[in-house]
Amino acid sequence: MRYRFFYGRSDAIGRQFLRALGDPNAYAAMMRAVWIGVGVAVVGILAMLQFVASVALRDRAQTWSWVHLVPAAVGTRVDAFGTRVPMPLALRLVLARVALSRGDLVYAREATAALGESRDRSALEAEIAERQGDTAGAVRAYLAAGDLAGIDAAVARLEAAGRASDALALQMEVVRRLESDRTQIDALAQAYYGLGRVTQTSAYALAPRSPKRRPTERRALDAYERALRLAPLSMRYLIAVANQAINVDDLAKAQSTFERARDRDPTSAEPLTGLGDVALRRGDRATSRAMLERARAIDPNSAAVHRLELEVQP
DSSP: OOOHHHHHHHHHHHHHHHHHHHHHHHHHHHHHHHHHHHHHHHHHHHHHHHHHHHTTTGGGGOOGGGGGOOOOHHHHHHHHHOOOOOOOHHHHHHHHHHHHHTTTTHHHHHHHHSOOHHHOOOOOOHHHHHHTHHHHHHHHHHHTTTTHHHHHHHHHHHHHTOOOOHHHHHHHHHHHHTTTTOOOOOHHHHHHHHHHHHHHHHHHHOOTTTTHHHHHHHHHHHHHHHHHHHHHTTTTHHHHHHHHHHTTTTHHHHHHHHHHHHHOOOTTTTHHHHHHHHHTTOOOOHHHHHHHHHHHHHHHTTTHHHHHHHHOOO
16 A cells, blocks of 8 residues: 555656656756756755854954844854754864854864864864863873874963963873873873973972972972983983983082983083083082083074073173
């Protein structure tokens, strides 16, 4: 019965189609109608996507743009609608980023969830987690995106906002996660270097005579040394260890590390100015001046050279 019912309804259409096949004019007219219908549908879909995109991006539109005439309530409905309709991933990615920039975490999270697995999605998830105070989630997403620069930027944003403890917590979480996967040695070394820098920054925030300052500075030195053990040829880590050794008054370690850096790169002025600083702290002004002259011959415009010049002046 179902078959005969279906056949009965479609029989008239079938007869028209068969007649069109035998009549070139009728067939051409039918195909024009089909293509017109397809064209109208495509234009309608593109128009809908354009409307959704324009309204979603209304915060970035010119002041004279028509989208500013759209009521806020309509804009909110369009935002919600945009997460439920199929659209190009590139457009959805843009909409998610715009929502995040204006602080709409709900829409940003929904738009991000609609994206396929990708580095862009992980990077967005990291920023959303960071905004929500989810340190572990932010680190997990940043690492999934392979975005170590993003982690550094996130730490810098927290420091700039005066959230030093959150910045330190974020960097410690990075180290903890990378320690569980020792295949990323370079990334782990960079994470320890970042931990040393953030820890030393927190030490600078303490009063000079605070009982917490010196232990904090030693933790920073320990982090730098861990980075150096993982990448023993890194000039960046060598200089960091040597400078931090000066901060904790370990002049022997500072000298030996600056000497390693000098041997590693004889064309760098920084190890020589460091050795000059160590000599000056020991009261050996003649050696300090000699190191300064050697460093000045390599790079007279170096900031380290200028600092030592000020220090050795009588």
